[in-house]
Amino acid sequence: MPKHLPLSLLLLRLGIFIVFLMWTLDKFVQPEHAAKVFGAFYGLEGLGSSLLYGMGAAQLVLIAAFVLGLFKTWSYGLIMLFHGVSTLSSFGKYLDPFNNLLFFAAWPMFAACIALFLLREYDTLTVGRIGQAKRQD
Numbered sequence: 001m002p003k004h005l006p007l008s009l010l011l012l013r014l015g016i017f018i019v020f021l022m023w024t025l026d027k028f029v030q031p032e033h034a035a036k037v038f039g040a041f042y043g044l045e046g047l048g049s050s051l052l053y054g055m056g057a058a059q060l061v062l063i064a065a066f067v068l069g070l071f072k073t074w075s076y077g078l079i080m081l082f083h084g085v086s087t088l089s090s091f092g093k094y095l096d097p098f099n100n101l102l103f104f105a106a107w108p109m110f111a112a113c114i115a116l117f118l119l120r121e122y123d124t125l126t127v128g129r130i131g132q133a134k135r136q137d
Contacts, residue, residue: 001122009123012112016079017067019109024063027056041089072120080113 027034031049034056038044065075087110093100116123 005119005122006125009116009119010125012116013067013069013123016083016109016112016116017063020059020063020066020079020083024056024059027052027059041086069123069126072123076113076117076120080110080117083110083113 026037031052034052035047035049038047062075062078065071066079083106087106090103090106093103097104
């Protein structure tokens with residue numbers, strides 16, 4: 001295995017986690033914004049705060065498992081699936097690219113989610129093990 005592969009995969013996981021964390025927190029901090037997103041991109045109009053809090057809590061459990069590297073097939077797979085749906089549901093935005101440039105950032109993140117899922121067996125580092133790995137070098 002290439003020496004820096006585990007660290008590279010950990011960094012991908014942390015980067016993806018940061019984005020998902022902000023989307024999760026949005027459901028708690030600004031449920032009205034999250035409801036608008038679900039209405040505009042997924043056709044799910046009128047979601048109430050209680051439902052969004054429940055979705056946020058479930059998503060918080062998922063992203064915690066993801067960032068900790070637990071249940072990799074499920075947590076990495078669900079993160080990849082959710083981000084893939086999110087990326088593809090924005091298809092209309094890609095047809096007007098210069099008014100929606102930020103939406104294109106979804107594609108490299110989707111590629112990172114796919115790569116992390118495919119290489120999950122090599123993703124062996126956790127945040128607590130980075131220091132241990134450095135001391136062993």
